[in-house]
Amino acid sequence: MVEHRPLAKLVAHLILCLGVAVVAFPVYLTFIASTHQPADIVNGTMGLLPGSMGLTHYIDALFVGTKQIKSTPVLQMMANSLVMALVIAFGKIAISIISAYAVVFFRFPLRMFFFWMIFVTLMLPVEVRIYPTYKVVADLGMLNSYAGLTIPLIASATATLLFRQFFLTIPDELVEAAKIDGAGPMKFFRDVVLPLSRTNIAALFVILFIYGWNQYLWPLLVTTDASMDTIVYGIRRMIVTSDANTDWHIVMATVMLAMLPPVLVVIAMQKLFVKGLVETEK
Amino acid sequence: MARVALKGVRKDFGQTKVIHGVDLEVADGELVVIVGPSGCGKSTLLRMVAGLETVSAGEIAIDGRVVNQLEPKDRDIAMVFQNYALYPHMSVYDNMAYGLRNRGMAKDEIDRRVREAAKILELAALLERKPRQLSGGQRQRVAMGRAIVREPKAFLFDEPLSNLDAKLRVQMRVEIKKLQRQLGVTSLYVTHDQVEAMTLADRLVVMHAGIAEQIGTPLDLYARPASTFVGGFIGSPAMNFLPGHAENGTVEIGHGVSFALPGQAARGDVTVGIRPEHMTLNHGAGMATLPLKVDLLEPLGAETLVYGKLPDGLEVTARVHGETQVAIGSTLPFSVEPRHVHLFDKASGKRLP
Ligand SMILES: Nc1ncnc2c1ncn2[C@@H]1O[C@H](COP(=O)(O)OP(=O)(O)O)[C@@H](O)[C@H]1O
């Protein structure tokens, strides 16, 4: 769209700025709160400027956690979350790229049946199958373990479908050229399919990492031991009904810390995104 | 380098029969072109030789060894695809080296072969580029290079020039022919373009609906087409076909025009084939006249194509020298030397001797 109407442009920008403000203001407020004394936060006297505490609350949060209600140190919770998010993201990518490879490039009995089986699981997210899944995990003795936190979330129909769509765009001739070049299925996967999927993998990694990081319901169920708390669920544990018993300054710092890794992942991966978009390898 | 032999090769895709029994012997170092209209089964035939399709019946042998059950990589062939099928994420060098690495060849031997092929194909300066940074012609050459470095028993080409523009196509056609001569590798080349086929081929196979209609040198096929299909397919503009009736060494084509064809034993209804370039305005003794009413002219400089109708409305094309003065609407008395008249059986379309 090539338009030269300054007024329309101005209005559009105003609306966009408003949108950004709506999203950014609470984050800003959280950051401001994390630098104030706990009393100022609860009294509502903290204002909109950074307080006197600097980053000391962050140190406290990372290494101690909340004190009134004893919580796990945030560093520990972040480590738990990191393990969970990484295992889920890599696990999902590994499993779905392999199943998509099988469905697209191999002819085996009941191929379409298995494809549809995977497809149907789209209708069964964790929330729907939560009781049976919990029962299985409990019976296998995986409560309060990383295995219990991650394995049930690893299967992914969405990622499988995405990879399948991408694989379908790889021309048959490329597969045939590789056959003539003496590349067996494994070699073809490693030497051609994986490098061509690089940008898809990066995109999925971002999405899946955030998905894993933000899990709430599942950790709530399978972990009872505080040392296994993930940060998103751990924040909930830091807050109690009475303001006086909640260390709001620590909570605010923890919230800021919880947002950090997903932001870093997005920033780090964005380069690969853009590179992938510009390069259009196909 | 090797002979490639096809014996009674058939291909069915389920119920659809695509190749109905092809016999072909390609001699050592020979370039055989398979030509035919789209969908006649050329690619399928080539892919069976490559091992990318199974053979439904018959036998394919490379260098005397039956390869029906062998994987493509074990057949020692190299293939060039229409869309080149280069690995998009690999450099030109790696594209050429990949097949050799998979065979466990020593690094310096790979390097020697790739650099030599790059020199022959003038790719030496482009070895580090990715395929997307190359022009169509360069990509085509990389695809050729990938085939050359393998030093295979046979090259298989599936319409390798179809994605190039007309000028480049002519240029690459010459290069491929030179290269094939120079390397002396047995080659099967598929194309739908009869000019490309004629110019490249040592021998031609004209395919029609899954059958090899005729196999021979380009000039054989031009001079003695085995059927109306081959007659119409080889040569441009296409051969004119007129219905006729043969009797006692003469062929009558209606409204009193008849050719004397001494020694021609055919009797009954026939199809008469006359090439546009054999329509002449120079009358020899005893040559019949074809009065052509001119509808349209295509002056090409060196020659002019004359499109017109015979009195009974049959459309006929003639090719005359570029300096011949022809007016639209006029009627020209064309004629044909008897030796340039082809006779085909009307029902089967087969050549009558
Ligand atoms: N995998 C396939 N399954 C079914 N029919 C096929 C298959 N491949 C080719 N065909 C059919 O075989 C015929 C010949 O195809 P092809 O060899 O590609 O023709 P050409 O290369 O001469 O244009 C076509 O009618 C095509 O539809």
Ligand SMILES: [Mg+2]
């Ligand atoms: Mg084809």
